[in-house]
Amino acid sequence: MRFGFAFGGHLAKGKPICVLTNRTASSNITKIMKPHRSYFLSALAAAALCSGFCFPGGVAPAAEKKLVVGFSQIGAESAWRTAETESIRSEAGRRGIELKFSDAQQKQENQIKALRAFIAQKVDAIILAPVVETGWEPVLREVKRAKIPVVLVDRGVTVSDESLYATLIASDFVQEGRFAAQWLAKKLKGKGNIVELQGTPGAAPAIDRKKGFEAVLVKHPGLKIIKSQSGDFTRAKGKEVMEAFLKTEGKNIQAVYAHNDDMALGAIQAIEEAGFKPGTNIVVVSIDGVKGAFEAMVAGKLNCSVECNPLLGPAAFDAVESIRNGKPMLKRTIVRDQIFDQSNAKELIASRKY
Ligand code: GYE
Numbered sequence: 001m002r003f004g005f006a007f008g009g010h011l012a013k014g015k016p017i018c019v020l021t022n023r024t025a026s027s028n029i030t031k032i033m034k035p036h037r038s039y040f041l042s043a044l045a046a047a048a049l050c051s052g053f054c055f056p057g058g059v060a061p062a063a064e065k066k067l068v069v070g071f072s073q074i075g076a077e078s079a080w081r082t083a084e085t086e087s088i089r090s091e092a093g094r095r096g097i098e099l100k101f102s103d104a105q106q107k108q109e110n111q112i113k114a115l116r117a118f119i120a121q122k123v124d125a126i127i128l129a130p131v132v133e134t135g136w137e138p139v140l141r142e143v144k145r146a147k148i149p150v151v152l153v154d155r156g157v158t159v160s161d162e163s164l165y166a167t168l169i170a171s172d173f174v175q176e177g178r179f180a181a182q183w184l185a186k187k188l189k190g191k192g193n194i195v196e197l198q199g200t201p202g203a204a205p206a207i208d209r210k211k212g213f214e215a216v217l218v219k220h221p222g223l224k225i226i227k228s229q230s231g232d233f234t235r236a237k238g239k240e241v242m243e244a245f246l247k248t249e250g251k252n253i254q255a256v257y258a259h260n261d262d263m264a265l266g267a268i269q270a271i272e273e274a275g276f277k278p279g280t281n282i283v284v285v286s287i288d289g290v291k292g293a294f295e296a297m298v299a300g301k302l303n304c305s306v307e308c309n310p311l312l313g314p315a316a317f318d319a320v321e322s323i324r325n326g327k328p329m330l331k332r333t334i335v336r337d338q339i340f341d342q343s344n345a346k347e348l349i350a351s352r353k354y
Pocket of ligand 1: 077078079080081154205261287288308
C-alpha cells in the first residue's frame with residue numbers, strides 16, 4: 001500500500017499544534033485537539049486538496065496489504081529510549097503493521113543509511129527519531145521524492161522546507177528546562193552553584209533543555225552554572241563527567257542539573273563515591289521521569305525529575321494512519337509533561353509505565 005505525501009501551504013508553514021497530555025502519571029496519553037480555527041479551516045482545505053492529489057478519484061485505497069513502516073531509532077542510550085522503542089514496536093504489533101527497525105547506535109550517518117534503505121524497500125511510511133537537529137535536508141528530499149511520508153518522533157529537525165516531514169510528535173524541551181530551573185531556584189532559595197550535564201551535542205533536547213533552564217536562571221542572579229559538559233545522555237558518561245566536576249569543584253557544588261535521568265543516576269554514583277550525600281549535600285534535578293529516577297527519589301538521592309513521556313507508539317501510528325487516509329495533519333503535537341519530586345514520588349512509583 002502506498003500513498004501520496006501532500007503537505008504544503010498553510011500546513012507546512014504554519015505552527016499548528018495539538019497537545020498530548022498525561023492525565024495522571026499512570027494513565028496513557030490523551031489527545032486534546034484544539035487547532036486554531038483559521039488553521040483548522042486551512043487544514044480542511046488542504047485535506048480536500050489532498051484527496052484529489054494523493055488518491056486519483058479522491059478515494060483512499062482500501063487496506064488490502066499489510067502496512068510496512070520503517071523506524072529509524074537513535075540507539076539505546078537511556079531507559080527513556082528503550083521505553084520509546086518498546087512503545088513503537090508493541091503498537092506496530094498491536095495494529096498488525098510490519099515494522100522495519102533500524103538502530104543507528106547514536107550516528108546520524110547510520111540514520112541516513114537507514115532512510116535510504118527504507119526508500120529502496122518501498123516502505124509505506126517512515127518514523128524518524130533524529131539524533132541531531134541539522135543535516136537532514138538532502139536525505140529528506142530523497143524520501144519526499146519517493147513519496148514516503150515522514151513522522152518525526154521525540155526530537156525535531158531544522159530544515160528550510162517544513163514539507164520535508166509530515167508531522168512532529170514531541171515534548172516541549174524548552175519548557176522542561178524551565179520547569180527544572182524553577183524547581184531548583186525554589187529549592188536553593190535563589191542561591192548556589194550548579195553543574196550541568198548536557199545531552200548529546202546538537203540534539204534538540206540538549207539544545208532546548210539548556211535554553212529553557214538558562215532563561216529562568218537569568219531571573220536568579222544568585223544561581224550560577226559553574227561547569228557544563230555533555231554526558232551524551234548515558235549513565236556511564238554522566239558519572240565520568242561528574243567525577244571530573246567533583247575533582248575540580250568539590251564542595252563548591254550545590255546542585256546538578258542533568259538533561260536526563262540516566263546521567264543524573266551516574267552523577268549520583270559519582271557523588272556517593274566522592275563521599276557526599278546526593279539529594280542532601282548536593283541537590284540533583286533531571287528530566288525524563290523513568291522508573292530508576294522514581295526509585296532514586298524514593299531513596300532520597302534524586303530530588304526532582306521533570307517528566308518526558310516516551311510512550312509515543314500510539315500517537316506515531318495514529319499519525320501514519322491518518323496520513324494514509326488523507327486526513328489533515330497537524331504539523332506539531334506537543335506531549336504535555338509533569339513535575340515529580342520527593343513529595344509525590346512514593347505515591348506514584350507503582351503506577352509508572354516506564
Ligand atoms: O530525554 C533522553 C534520551 O530525545 C527526549 O533522549 C529524548 C531524550 C531523553 O536519550 O533520555
